[in-house]
Amino acid sequence: MNETPKTNDLVAIEGVSKAYGPLKALDNVSLRLAGGQIIGLLGPNGSGKTTLIKILTGLLTDYQGSVRVLGAPVGPQSKAAISYLPDRNYFPDWMRARDAIALFRDFYADFSDAKAFEMLTRLGLSADQKIKSMSKGMIEKFQLCLVMSRAAKLYVLDEPLAGVDPAARDFILDTVLTNYSESSSILISTHLIADVERIFDSAIFLKNGQIVLHDNIDAIRAEHGKSLDQLFREVFKC
Numbered sequence: 001m002n003e004t005p006k007t008n009d010l011v012a013i014e015g016v017s018k019a020y021g022p023l024k025a026l027d028n029v030s031l032r033l034a035g036g037q038i039i040g041l042l043g044p045n046g047s048g049k050t051t052l053i054k055i056l057t058g059l060l061t062d063y064q065g066s067v068r069v070l071g072a073p074v075g076p077q078s079k080a081a082i083s084y085l086p087d088r089n090y091f092p093d094w095m096r097a098r099d100a101i102a103l104f105r106d107f108y109a110d111f112s113d114a115k116a117f118e119m120l121t122r123l124g125l126s127a128d129q130k131i132k133s134m135s136k137g138m139i140e141k142f143q144l145c146l147v148m149s150r151a152a153k154l155y156v157l158d159e160p161l162a163g164v165d166p167a168a169r170d171f172i173l174d175t176v177l178t179n180y181s182e183s184s185s186i187l188i189s190t191h192l193i194a195d196v197e198r199i200f201d202s203a204i205f206l207k208n209g210q211i212v213l214h215d216n217i218d219a220i221r222a223e224h225g226k227s228l229d230q231l232f233r234e235v236f237k238c
């Protein structure tokens, strides 16, 4: 894990630890992510996935270790390069879908409102609906429209499908795949491994704040002779 940083690494995380009081949420994590990859960030509840994502996206700043995105520390430059889907809704009550789209257009230079409206239509959502009146799954779909309408270098999706019905999941994954450039990367944290593993190029298993596996999907399947979902159930059996 202590390789020399490569200049083409999209993300280089070195010896990152984060404690909440006596609890080590992340314990000396080192990790490199290349461009052009869809990476599954997997682990049981409380294993540190959201903590790692918050550090990468600049929401958590009090940690040990070093994080670089495109060679620079986390800051305005990395925030401009990362399009982040948080695991909760952050819109004020009065906002309609089109207001949020206008906000994103003003805020992010790489945002395409044409793309957002097109995706909204594809996902059966109305631009005039108040976000507050949307169901949980509808809000997730809408947030995904916003996040995938940026031309970012890295998309970080924290539990993007948790509230979406199983029939819509494939459709949404296809929407994700058709709306990102192949030179970008997507880091997806999810518990719905069986539904999502078909799009992963590589996977990371986090256990008690440590990385216990990080490999290419084909290598994992070849070495273990099972699907990622099966392997996860075995490694994290309660």
Ligand SMILES: Nc1ncnc2c1ncn2[C@@H]1O[C@H](COP(=O)(O)OP(=O)(O)OP(=O)(O)O)[C@@H](O)[C@H]1O
Pocket (backbone or CB within 6 Å): 020, 023, 024, 025, 043, 044, 045, 046, 047, 048, 049, 050, 051, 052
């Ligand atoms: N603000 C906080 N204060 C104290 N402890 C926290 C805080 N946020 C997270 N933790 C703890 O850190 C550990 C890792 O939490 P984290 O949210 O990163 O896990 P996770 O892998 O995303 O879990 P889940 O799959 O349930 O979303 C957990 O033990 C959690 O209780």
